[in-house]
Amino acid sequence: MYLGAIEAGGTKFVCALGNEQGQIIKSVSILTTGPEETIKQVVEFFHNEPLSAIGIGSFGPIDLNLKSPKYGHITMTPKIAWEDFNILGEVKKHFPIPIGFDTDVNAAALGEKIWGAAKEVDSFIYITVGTGIGVGAIVEGNLLHGLIHPEMGHIIVRRHPSDQYEGNCPYHKDCLEGLAAGPAILERWGKAGDEIQDQAQVWEMEAHYLAQALVNYLLILSPERIILGGGVMRQGQLIPLIREKVRDILNGYVHHSAILSAIEEFIVPPGLGENAGISGALALAVKARDTEF
Numbered sequence: 001m002y003l004g005a006i007e008a009g010g011t012k013f014v015c016a017l018g019n020e021q022g023q024i025i026k027s028v029s030i031l032t033t034g035p036e037e038t039i040k041q042v043v044e045f046f047h048n049e050p051l052s053a054i055g056i057g058s059f060g061p062i063d064l065n066l067k068s069p070k071y072g073h074i075t076m077t078p079k080i081a082w083e084d085f086n087i088l089g090e091v092k093k094h095f096p097i098p099i100g101f102d103t104d105v106n107a108a109a110l111g112e113k114i115w116g117a118a119k120e121v122d123s124f125i126y127i128t129v130g131t132g133i134g135v136g137a138i139v140e141g142n143l144l145h146g147l148i149h150p151e152m153g154h155i156i157v158r159r160h161p162s163d164q165y166e167g168n169c170p171y172h173k174d175c176l177e178g179l180a181a182g183p184a185i186l187e188r189w190g191k192a193g194d195e196i197q198d199q200a201q202v203w204e205m206e207a208h209y210l211a212q213a214l215v216n217y218l219l220i221l222s223p224e225r226i227i228l229g230g231g232v233m234r235q236g237q238l239i240p241l242i243r244e245k246v247r248d249i250l251n252g253y254v255h256h257s258a259i260l261s262a263i264e265e266f267i268v269p270p271g272l273g274e275n276a277g278i279s280g281a282l283a284l285a286v287k288a289r290d291t292e293f
Contacts, residue, residue, distance in 0.1 A: 002018065008104065109137065124137075152175055162201075163188075176210075
């Protein structure tokens with residue numbers, strides 16, 4: 001029996017078959033179009049496969065309240081065709097087996113906890129910086145949920161002194177995502193990040209915003225590790241800049257060796273690399289199977 005994994009992204013869906021050791025046996029990437037067409041291709045991928053459970057890590061916001069009539073739905077999203085879509089219900093129609101469901105970043109965090117860079121810690125956060133900015137959190141061994149789920153990509157940060165860009169978040173303009181996600185880099189500088197990787201001012205400004213966010217998360221959640229993933233973080237110079245700025249902003253306030261002398265082990269890239277999201281969905285499948293049976 002296989003485990004199924006669905007990384008439901010706003011640009012693409014990645015579907016995979018895997019096992020409880022986190023190994024991906026086969027996978028496919030599906031362009032995210034309308035719900036009907038996209039889910040049809042998802043179902044086709046898993047059709048006739050011997051599945052014991054499926055995990056879905058979805059873009060959001062999503063409804064994770066088990067008591068809500070909208071549980072399993074994608075809620076208010078800029079992708080209008082997907083607004084109020086019951087993604088969990090549609091998958092359940094075709095596969096009456098345990099199905100784990102959470103945000104894509106919470107899923108990635110779970111994957112990093114089981115197989116990646118957070119195996120030995122109980123509290124940590126996983127951040128993805130790409131088309132958007134999302135944060136998943138595990139606190140004392142449990143995925144963090146509440147009124148909805150963490151939306152830490154939309155916190156308010158102080159502007160860089162030389163930044164005149166207004167921000168592109170459709171809700172807040174100059175929140176963290178509006179100033180520091182991939183599309184903001186493209187709009188501000190006129191080129192994508194991989195085309196301007198040698199321009200120091202680009203990455204100094206990016207680190208200015210991301211370091212503020214990390215300091216806020218650190219002071220609120222006190223994680224034992226911070227994992228930075230996503231397409232923007234492929235810029236190798238960025239994590240060292242962020243580490244330096246985090247230490248500067250804290251100014252000695254968090255007097256702990258993790259910050260003072262071992263920050264290279266505190267702020268780290270994903271142990272699962274590019275597979276953090278799909279491996280996380282696989283981890284949700286394991287969790288759903290073991291919870292239900």
